[in-house]
Amino acid sequence: MELAMWGEATGQGWSQIGELGLAFVLSAAIGLEREVRQKSAGMRTHTLVGLGAALIMLVSKYGFSDVLGGHTVLDPSRVAAQIVSGIGFIGGGLIFVRQDVVRGLTTAAVVWMTAAIGMAAGAGLPVLALVVAGAHFLIVLGFAPLAARIPGSTRSPAWLRLDYEDGRGVLRTALESCTSMGFNVVDLSAEHDHEPEHRGGVTVHLTVQGPRPVVELASALAEIEGVHRVSTTQDDAIE
Structure with a gap:
């Protein structure tokens, strides 16, 4: 059996x-x-x-x-x-x-x-x-x-410049916004802004990668209090 x-x-x-x-x-x-x-x-x-x-x-x-x-x-x-x-x-x-x-x-x-x-x-x-x-x-x-490597792909890294007023916790809020919208910050560099109209400001260059167009992130960052201007490769400036 x-x-x-x-x-x-x-x-x-x-x-x-x-x-x-x-x-x-x-x-x-x-x-x-x-x-x-x-x-x-x-x-x-x-x-x-x-x-x-x-x-x-x-x-x-x-x-x-x-x-x-x-x-x-x-x-x-x-x-x-x-x-x-x-x-x-x-x-x-x-x-x-x-x-x-x-x-x-x-x-x-x-x-x-x-x-x-x-x-x-x-x-x-x-x-x-x-x-x-x-x-x-x-x-x-x-x-x-x-x-x-495909131009315009949401998977390709995008460059973003953020000008903001120093001492107000803007960068921390901006990074939290990047994370909440699903963007990864690939690279970050900062320098003090020496332009007369933005004296005491900071300029941050971000390389981000995420699931949506970077202009949506730029628009959200522009709404943060203390941000003077947000620039992207697709859009010269959002103020």
């Missing part, structure tokens, strides 16, 4: 174990990349998603063979389709909005793709699983530098 439960025909042979192993390795590799980049979903999450998706595919293919026959007809694709729906709950939990800035979309997409890779491995399509796993690393590691 135990021998009858082991073998390729029952879905519990070395071939299926190899498919689970492939899903494990590929999803763990993707999770390791996410872990190194300190994303909200790391190696454990991606490995569990990929391995679980592969197992569900195998269950869909072989798990109902004992009830088939006669008037019983099953569609194995229905079980696989539920993976796509179910993974949406995990992805939805990774996406959040703060100050009109959406975060977690890429991580949610990677989790969704890891499930698809696990499904391909479990379905006996190792070449497709390997190709898509390789495409993942090309996208996350290669596309970001490419997008940063």
Whole structure:
């Protein structure tokens, strides 16, 4: 009886174990990349998603063979389709909005793709699983530098000049505004303003990178009390 439960025909042979192993390795590799980049979903999450998706595919293919026959007809694709729906709950939990800035979309997409890779491995399509796993690393590691070089891209660093009155805590407020709007300050340099009309003022040069046009940040900074002028590459001056 135990021998009858082991073998390729029952879905519990070395071939299926190899498919689970492939899903494990590929999803763990993707999770390791996410872990190194300190994303909200790391190696454990991606490995569990990929391995679980592969197992569900195998269950869909072989798990109902004992009830088939006669008037019983099953569609194995229905079980696989539920993976796509179910993974949406995990992805939805990774996406959040703060100050009109959406975060977690890429991580949610990677989790969704890891499930698809696990499904391909479990379905006996190792070449497709390997190709898509390789495409993942090309996208996350290669596309970001490419997008940063596209003129006008929100991912490309933008230059910003801030003229303000010293001693009023303006710089601290400005940096808090940058953070709340989702901008990262890549570089910062300051100098005292020697113009007669701005005597006692400070000029700060910022290099920022964020999810929206820099002119929106400039407009918000111009509203801070004590700011004389905000200049950007897209707009000469906002006062």
